[in-house]
Amino acid sequence: MKINTSVVYFLTRALFLGFGLSLTFYPSGKDSYIGALIGLLIGLLITFIYNYILEKKGNITLKELFDRNKKFGFITKILMIIASFIILIYVLVIYKIFVVSFLLVNTPEIYILIPYIILILALTFKGIKIISRVASCLLPISIVLVISSIFSLVGYFEVINFLPIIDTTPLNIFKSAITFAGISTLPNILILHSKGPVKNHILTYCLSALTLIIAIICINGVFGEVLVKAFRFPEYMVLKQLKLLNFIEKVENILSIAWCFDLFITASMATYSIKELLPPKNSKITISIVLIIIMFVISKVFAQNYINELRIYYALPYVAVLIPITLIIPLIYLVRKKTNN
Numbered sequence: 001m002k003i004n005t006s007v008v009y010f011l012t013r014a015l016f017l018g019f020g021l022s023l024t025f026y027p028s029g030k031d032s033y034i035g036a037l038i039g040l041l042i043g044l045l046i047t048f049i050y051n052y053i054l055e056k057k058g059n060i061t062l063k064e065l066f067d068r069n070k071k072f073g074f075i076t077k078i079l080m081i082i083a084s085f086i087i088l089i090y091v092l093v094i095y096k097i098f099v100v101s102f103l104l105v106n107t108p109e110i111y112i113l114i115p116y117i118i119l120i121l122a123l124t125f126k127g128i129k130i131i132s133r134v135a136s137c138l139l140p141i142s143i144v145l146v147i148s149s150i151f152s153l154v155g156y157f158e159v160i161n162f163l164p165i166i167d168t169t170p171l172n173i174f175k176s177a178i179t180f181a182g183i184s185t186l187p188n189i190l191i192l193h194s195k196g197p198v199k200n201h202i203l204t205y206c207l208s209a210l211t212l213i214i215a216i217i218c219i220n221g222v223f224g225e226v227l228v229k230a231f232r233f234p235e236y237m238v239l240k241q242l243k244l245l246n247f248i249e250k251v252e253n254i255l256s257i258a259w260c261f262d263l264f265i266t267a268s269m270a271t272y273s274i275k276e277l278l279p280p281k282n283s284k285i286t287i288s289i290v291l292i293i294i295m296f297v298i299s300k301v302f303a304q305n306y307i308n309e310l311r312i313y314y315a316l317p318y319v320a321v322l323i324p325i326t327l328i329i330p331l332i333y334l335v336r337k338k339t340n341n
Contacts, residue, residue: 003194004132005204006139007265011187012208014266015087016215017259018094018233019316020183024216025234027175028168029225030161035176036213040206042181047205049328050188054197056335062193063276065334076330080189081277083323087187088270090319092116092298093312095263102236110299117291119264124271125284128193131268138261145258146211149239150218157221182320184209189324190269192331193276235259 016024024039025032057065062080066073092113099112123131166173188205191198198204219234231237236256275287302308 002196003128003191003198004136005198005200006135007132007269008188008191008198008201008204009139009142009208010135010262010265011190011269012184012205013212013259014187014262015090015094015183015316015320016212017235017263018098019090019313020180021212021216021219021235022229022232023183023313023317024176024180025220025228027172027179029229030220031166031168031173032176033213033216033220034166035173036180036209036216038173038177039180039184040209040213042177043185043205043209044202046181046185046324046328047188047202049332050185050192051197051201053192053328053331053335054194054201056338057192057196058338059195060338061195061276065338066277068338069334072330073334076327076334077277079327079330080192081274083189083327084270084273084277086319086323087190088267088274089294089298090312090316091263091267091270092294093302093309095260095267096298096302097309098233098236098259101233109302110295113295113299116264116267117295120267120271121288121291123264123268124275124287128272131265131272134268135265138265142258142261146215149258150214153218153222153238157218158224159221161221161224178321179317180209180212182317182324184212186320186323187266187269189327190266190273193269193273 024036028035063077066077066080095116096109096113100107100109104112123134184205191201215235219238220228222238223231223234228234236259239256271287271291274290275283278286302312
């Protein structure tokens with residue numbers, strides 16, 4: 001089954017809530033939008049490589065590709081499972097931190113994760129076809145929410161927050177670029193489960209990345225260089241400035257639903273990836289047990305533990321760069337060997 005292009009939109013944005021955007025801001029401050037634009041170009045290169053692998057892989061599943069080469073394929077399969085686990089853990093941690101910090105402050109963390117895990121498992125067991133359909137249904141809602149957020153912030157935008165232009169070092173801009181490219185392309189490695197190329201893959205990646213760049217510009221324009229580095233979830237905090245009809249508050253809770261869609265689709269794709277690569281016998285039971293274990297670990301390890309949150313936060317840029325590099329090379333070898341045979 002081919003993956004719907006809507007899935008690419010959500011995968012590209014998923015790890016930016018609370019983590020990705022803050023990490024992009026950190027090295028270059030108000031010039032981070034320049035780094036993000038360069039990062040988009042680097043991300044396009046990685047996306048072209050993903051597309052090349054899909055074209056060469058043809059109408060076979062990723063698991064079938066791995067099984068054709070017992071030794072090298074097995075090692076690559078293990079690496080792909082590890083990558084899927086890492087993406088899933090990051091998504092669940094981001095979701096947990098976001099909900100606990102802003103929405104359900106006094107709710108026990110385990111109760112926040114339980115319904116989320118149930119929804120993820122329910123969608124995963126339906127298969128890639130249903131995941132794609134759900135993504136297609138959520139896409140227009142997400143785009144409307146993103147556009148609404150952007151236009152709502154125009155009145156708070158101050159051009160002076162970008163002046164002087166480029167007062168940071170090229171190295172800092174490059175750091176922002178690599179961070180943006182890595183975090184936007186890491187979850188997209190999950191689309192390699194598609195049978196054949198994803199329609200409008202590159203165009204959808206560009207569209208999704210542009211929504212992130214516009215978000216970076218808006219946040220910088222409203223907060224300025226100092227505040228943009230002070231907030232952990234700047235994309236949410238900037239929406240707290242908004243009021244509907246000048247008296248309805250808490251609009252940010254509605255507009256931030258778009259980020260929750262990103263996390264949900266990505267978590268479902270990561271879980272699907274793990275389920276597909278595990279031995280087929282009792283795979284549903286296995287993945288259910290694994291998710292329950294992950295849920296309890298996250299609720300304990302990150303339960304009001306800011307140090308552990310910071311560790312996983314600062315590790316993300318390195319993880320986002322190393323995982324695609326580690327997987328792309330053996331995957332290219334496997335698809336080229338398939339083509340030659």
